[in-house]
Each structure stands twice: as structure tokens, then as C-alpha cells.
Amino acid sequence: MLDVETTAIPEVKVIRPKRFGDHRGFFSEVYNQARFREAGITLDFVQDNHSLSAEVGTVRGLHFQSPPFAQDKLIRVVRGAILDVAVDIRRSSPTYGRHVAVELSAENWAQMLVPAGFAHGFCTLTPDAEVLYKVTGLYAPDHDHGLAWDDPALGINWPVSAEAAILSDKDRRHPVLADLPTYFA
Numbered sequence: 001m002l003d004v005e006t007t008a009i010p011e012v013k014v015i016r017p018k019r020f021g022d023h024r025g026f027f028s029e030v031y032n033q034a035r036f037r038e039a040g041i042t043l044d045f046v047q048d049n050h051s052l053s054a055e056v057g058t059v060r061g062l063h064f065q066s067p068p069f070a071q072d073k074l075i076r077v078v079r080g081a082i083l084d085v086a087v088d089i090r091r092s093s094p095t096y097g098r099h100v101a102v103e104l105s106a107e108n109w110a111q112m113l114v115p116a117g118f119a120h121g122f123c124t125l126t127p128d129a130e131v132l133y134k135v136t137g138l139y140a141p142d143h144d145h146g147l148a149w150d151d152p153a154l155g156i157n158w159p160v161s162a163e164a165a166i167l168s169d170k171d172r173r174h175p176v177l178a179d180l181p182t183y184f185a
């Protein structure tokens with residue numbers, strides 16, 4: 001049975017695959033569609049992503065793709081550690097504007113399931129953090145949008161200051177929640 005934990009926002013889940021260790025190392029089934037379906041999670045992933053962030057305090061996000069190219073994401077860390085964050089941007093949601101923040105690491109082997117309708121991002125907690133994630137929608141740059149990671153209205157307790165964060169130019173320019181168009185009703 002899949003080890004699935006709900007979070008403060010029920011649609012955002014933490015999944016902990018088993019890791020079978022022995023004298024050689026370990027083996028882990030990191031995704032099994034049948035186990036997900038048994039747990040009531042029916043997603044068809046179509047793309048795998050892999051990013052490496054060299055420095056501690058690298059922030060990627062907060063990103064999302066708008067319909068009809070919205071993506072559910074299953075995120076895991078294979079080297080180092082990140083603080084992974086999902087923000088509810090569904091206007092009619094009772095948890096609109098609220099977030100979940102979970103540490104994912106090669107050590108804790110935890111995964112975060114971020115549904116479509118959420119902005120997603122992370123801050124690295126170690127050098128050389130490698131993040132792998134599966135998504136249910138192909139990359140659609142014209143529908144790729146962002147939310148300001150450091151918007152005070154989100155109340156995210158990032159482990160890096162705005163001055164010290166390492167960001168892409170794009171991630172310095174996203175709107176705050178109050179100025180975000182409605183992408184998800």
C-alpha cells in the first residue's frame with residue numbers, strides 16, 4: 001500500500017515510497033501507477049523533469065502552467081535537500097492563497113504531489129540539489145506563469161532572504177498574489 005500523508009491543504013500530499021536497503025545500497029519503486037490508483041490518485045504523467053541547483057539558497061518558482069496546459073507534479077529529491085512549496089491559486093478554493101511547505105531530501109526520500117491549480121517552487125537547502133519531477137502536462141511556454149516567491153501575503157517562511165536568494169531573471173519579475181490574473185476559477 002502507498003504511504004500517503006495529507007497536508008494542511010488536502011489536495012497536496014506527501015508520499016513516502018519504500019526503500020529496500022541491503023549491503024549493496026538500496027532499491028526503491030519511486031512511482032507505480034497501480035499503487036497510486038489504489039490510493040485514489042489517478043494521474044497520467046507525460047514528462048519527466050530534472051534540475052540541478054549548485055548553490056544553497058537557489059529559489060526556483062513559484063511556477064504553474066495555466067489551462068489547458070495545467071500540470072500536476074510529483075516532486076522528489078535524489079541529491080541534497082530542498083524546501084518544497086505549493087501555493088493554492090484556485091480562486092474559489094477555501095484555501096486560496098494558503099501554502100504547504102515540506103522538506104524533501106535524498107535522505108528522507110519523501111515526494112510531494114502538487115495538483116494543477118497550485119503554484120510550485122522550492123529553495124535549496126544544500127549545494128548541488130537535484131530535483132526530479134513528473135508532470136501530467138507537456139511544457140507550454142506560452143502558458144507558463146509565475147507568482148512572486150517572496151510575496152509577504154503568502155507568509156512563506158523561506159530559509160533564504162530576498163537579498164541572498166539566487167534566482168533567474170524571470171523569477172524576479174512575477175506578480176504578487178493580489179495582482180495575479182485568475183487562471184484557476
Ligand SMILES: Cc1cn([C@H]2C[C@H](O)[C@@H](COP(=O)(O)OP(=O)(O)O[C@H]3O[C@H](C)C(=O)[C@H](O)[C@H]3O)O2)c(=O)[nH]c1=O
Pocket residue numbers: 049051060061063064073120121122138139168
Ligand atoms: C519547465 C521547463 C523548462 N524548459 C526549458 C526552458 C528554459 O530554457 C530552461 C529553464 O527553464 P526554467 O528557468 O523555467 O526552469 P525552472 O526555473 O527550473 O522552472 C521549473 O521550476 C519550478 C520548480 C517548477 O515547478 C516548474 O516545473 C518549472 O517552471 O528549460 C523546458 O524545456 N521544459 C520545461 O518543462
